Amino acid sequence: MFTIGVLASGKGTNLQAIIDYIKQENLPIKIGVVISDNPNAYALERAKKEGIKAVCIPCEKYKTILGREIEKKYVEVLKENKVELVCLAGFMRVLKSTFLRSFPNKIINIHPSLLPAFPGLEAWKQALEYGVKFTGCTVHFVNEGIDTGPIILQAVVPVLPDDTPETLHKRIQEKEHIIYPLAIRLIYEGRVSISGRKVIIK
Numbered sequence: 501m502f503t504i505g506v507l508a509s510g511k512g513t514n515l516q517a518i519i520d521y522i523k524q525e526n527l528p529i530k531i532g533v534v535i536s537d538n539p540n541a542y543a544l545e546r547a548k549k550e551g552i553k554a555v556c557i558p559c560e561k562y563k564t565i566l567g568r569e570i571e572k573k574y575v576e577v578l579k580e581n582k583v584e585l586v587c588l589a590g591f592m593r594v595l596k597s598t599f600l601r602s603f604p605n606k607i608i609n610i611h612p613s614l615l616p617a618f619p620g621l622e623a624w625k626q627a628l629e630y631g632v633k634f635t636g637c638t639v640h641f642v643n644e645g646i647d648t649g650p651i652i653l654q655a656v657v658p659v660l661p662d663d664t665p666e667t668l669h670k671r672i673q674e675k676e677h678i679i680y681p682l683a684i685r686l687i688y689e690g691r692v693s694i695s696g697r698k699v700i701i702k
């Protein structure tokens with residue numbers, strides 16, 4: 501069994517897509533634990549409903565970076581639950597060295613734009629305001645930067661003339677729910693390797 505851990509701060513639709521895909525494809529992948537920094541995250545409810553261990557490790561308010569002690573706790577819980585791959589799914593805190601060194605090349609994230617365009621918050625809004633005709637989503641490895649790690653998969657979403665931030669985000673999320681579970685599957689199957697900035701998929 502390949503064990504993953506999911507970190508989520510919000511509604512957890514990506515978590516749900518991962519859960520559903522694993523079931524649908526009957527994959528030997530187990531979500532060992534879901535961790536949130538937000539006690540009210542609906543992601544925690546989703547996990548509990550599925551019988552998945554759900555843990556809240558609160559962080560200091562108004563800080564985007566996990567403190568060193570808190571990072572240690574996250575790593576502890578992930579290791580206790582035998583997590584081999586950490587999947588960030590709408591986790592709103594930045595991971596630093598303690599965390600990254602504990603899971604080298606084993607942390608991935610989903611971002612709602614075609615990176616390297618529009619890193620950071622509310623990327624769909626940034627894309628709309630910039631006036632691009634196409635945006636999308638990216639699954640990438642996590643490194644020290646903000647949304648800068650090697651890119652695993654991307655999907656393109658056209659920006660429509662009467663899109664609002666909400667309609668655009670919704671269509672981007674539909675694609676996220678396809679490529680995120682797929683990226684996890686490819687990693688589980690051992691088909692993903694990193695060569696410098698490039699990710700090779702066999």
Ligand code: GRF
Pocket residue numbers: 508510511512513514515589590591610611612637673676
């Ligand atoms: C997604 O749009 C993802 O790209 C971003 O955070 C959002 C999480 O959504 N990193 P959800 O909680 O999975 O619905």
